[in-house]
Amino acid sequence: MEEITYKNINAGDFARLDFSKVTLVDLREPDEVLVSGIEGAINIPFSSFPKGLDDIPRDKPVYVYCREGSFSEEVAEIWIKP
Numbered sequence: 001m002e003e004i005t006y007k008n009i010n011a012g013d014f015a016r017l018d019f020s021k022v023t024l025v026d027l028r029e030p031d032e033v034l035v036s037g038i039e040g041a042i043n044i045p046f047s048s049f050p051k052g053l054d055d056i057p058r059d060k061p062v063y064v065y066c067r068e069g070s071f072s073e074e075v076a077e078i079w080i081k082p
Contacts, residue, residue, distance in 0.1 A: 006076040014065065023057055027066040027075060046071040053079065 024041035026033055033043050044052040046066060053075075056062060064072040064079075 006079075008069070008073065009063075014063070017063065021060060023060050023062045025056060025062060025064045027064060027071045032067065046075070049075060050078070 019038065019040060024038055026037065026041040026043045027046040027049070028043070029045045029047065030043065033041075037043070042052075042056060044056075064075050066072045
């Protein structure tokens with residue numbers, strides 16, 4: 001089993017990602033995604049977490065994001081625990 005690690009990145013580093021080479025997981029609620037979603041991102045609202053987490057493709061680096069960063073940090077910490 002491969003080791004899963006995470007790190008925080010800032011908004012500038014996130015904006016510079018090549019979104020075609022990563023998997024994006026948007027933890028915002030559907031109404032928030034409608035206003036400012038990123039094409040190709042997988043929407044798994046934090047309110048329904050962890051449902052859907054096992055369906056996330058892991059053939060590329062996975063970036064989890066939310067509106068302010070607190071939900072994505074919490075999900076990343078939970079996700080990497082054995």
